[in-house]
Every structure is written in C-alpha cells, then in structure tokens.
Amino acid sequence: MVIRVLDHVEHASTYDEGDVIFKLLAPRLMQGEDVALSFDGVSAVPSAFINASIVRLAEVMPVADVRKHLRILQSTKQINELIRSRFEFLASREL
C-alpha cells in the first residue's frame, strides 16, 4: 500500500500533520503490512513532522520491524538524512 503524504496533509510541516500520517501508518505496520510512504511533492520536512509520523513508530513496534515493513518513496536528500539521523540516534541510545 502506498500512502502519499500530501494526500492527507497540506504542508508536512507540523507535529499535528505528522500525527495524521502516524495514525495511517501505525495500525498497518503493526499488523505486519508492507507500507510505502510517498513524499511526492514535498521537498523538505522539519523534525517535528518526522518525529510525529515516523520516529514515534519505534514506540509501538520494534525498530527492526519499522525498517522491514516501511519504505520511503519519492523523497529528497533532506528528508532521507533527517529520517536516518533520527533512527540512528534512537539506535545509539539503545546500545
């Protein structure tokens, strides 16, 4: 299943917008469904959006399962770097 961010929120700028995406992702991923999150039309996002939409997934399921079932599509260097850095930080705290 593909979830296109801009089909559900206006800017992908705020925590509340990230929360909308989280509520779409979390139930599906927790059931083991493969989900692709598309950033088509979004060039950059702040940490509040990524924290709310994706980083919070690590609070409801193992990080390994997030990585296994969640794909990121049509993103940019900034978006990718932010997602990776937030998850690397989570991993470093678990060591």
Place this chain on the structure above:
Amino acid sequence: MQASDMSIELPRNFNAGTMYPPIMRALNSLETSGLEALDIDFKGLKFIEPVGVVILSNLIEYVIRRNVRVTLSGLSKFSEGTVYLDNSGFFERYLGCKLRPYAKCPPSCLPLTMVSNAQAVGYLHASIIPWLSDVLRTSEASLATIRVCLDEVFSNINFHSGVDFGCMHIQQFKQSNEIQIAISDFGVGIPSNVRMIRENINDSAALKLACEEGFTTQSNVKNRGAGLATLIRYLTTKDRGKVWIVSGNANLSAIHDPTTTSSKVTARTTIGMYPGTLVRITIKPDSIQDLATDVESEEFSW
C-alpha cells in the same frame, strides 16, 4: 515620575551587545518595585541593528504582558536608528502610527511581524519564503531547508515558550548580501525549561544541553528533542550560516568548524538576563546553491 514609573535611555548603538543595561533596568524595576509605567527614551539612539528591532519589541511585549504601560519618547529628531525602526514598522505597532507618513519597509527587509503559533506555518510558506526567493533570486523549492530551519524555531516557541507568538524581523545586508533573521519570544526561556528536569544546571550549560540532539525536557508530548540540533546542523555543518541563541543569562553561538567540518557550539554566561529567547540566524549568500542540493531527489535506504 512616580516610584513605580521609570525611564530607560537607549544607548547610541542598540544591538545584542548593548541590550543588557536597559533590559536589566526595566526587569529589575519590574521585579523589585512593581513597575507600572515604562518610558523608552530614543533621543540618544543613533543606530540600531536589525536584531535590535526584535529585542526592543520583545522587551515591550514582555512588560506589557505584566500590565506595564509603555510610552516612547525622545522622538522629535530622527536618527538613522529611529528611521530604521520607523521603516521596519516598529512605531506603527507601538505608537499606532508611523513617525514619518512616508515610512516604508525597503525591499531589503521584511517588517517587524508578530507571528502567532497558529499562523507560523502559513506565514512561512506565504510570506517569508517567497520574499527570500525574491531577494536571493532563487526558487522557493531550493529554500526548503531554510524553511525547515525556521519551522524548527517556530516549533520551539510553540512547544516550550509558554506564549503563543514570537516577533520576527528579516534584513538582507546589501554589502555582504547576508540574510539575518531574528525571532524572539518572551516566554519562560530555554534554561528555565531545562531546569524542570536538571534542577541545578546553570543557564549556559542548560542552553548547550538544549541544543544537543535527543535532549528533551518533555515539557510537551510533541517535544522529542531534535529541533535546535537540526537547525544548527543544517546551517553550520556545511558552512551555510550561523546560529546565535540568547536566553536567560546565557548565549550560544554555533558556527562551522573547518577543522572538523562540523559545528562548533559555544555557550557563555552573559552579563544580563534576556526575557524569553532570541534566535538570530545568518544565512551566507554563497550557500544558496548548496542548499538547493538538499532537495534533490534521492532513493531512500535504511
């Protein structure tokens, strides 16, 4: 003048370095003698830096919030400083009219604006980024990282300050072409927030801690401790600009460190107290092409 009234004279050059004496006089009077009326005397003011517009506005908003009446005096003669303030919309906000009817913000600056938390994202998308795109002669898309940096500052106000708006002013310097963005809130300040979980930490250590990735005061469920770290990383790691934060009795500078190609973050104790938080972001003009590479498409892999 009654005991609970006071007048503060602005220095000849009002900027981040000279702000403390007038601020401290006003705040001390507020705390010790129940200040009821504050007069700000502009007659000695010759110059004001762009960040000074926001500092003055923040001070006025701070004392007004504590039911202090504010008057402005010493405005019979114009100086470069008062003309700058007039053009930036300062007197229109605090006197209800311009000093000179023809005062107008030049194309090189965005006027003093109060940005509410609810309006921040819209103002960023509809006003700030189009203006920056125009003065920097680049596409709005290429400024997405700058938009994210400002998002981080507005989120910080929204999540931590305890107030519902901040004041903002932007100036492009003609000679260097640098863009300076100043945003301030008059909320509780970063050190006070940090002390909610680190009781005995001093202001400079608290400010530095607040800028480290992952540190969170958990003052809000939405607060995950990445905003200021992200702001600093985007601007300084690749030498695109610098960040300067003032809050409580401390300031913090973040610049590019060419020896380690990362950020050099330095926190210091200040001679005075800043009510709330002031963030000044400086964008180097030669970083614009590099900023555009951030929004290039890239396939994601974990």
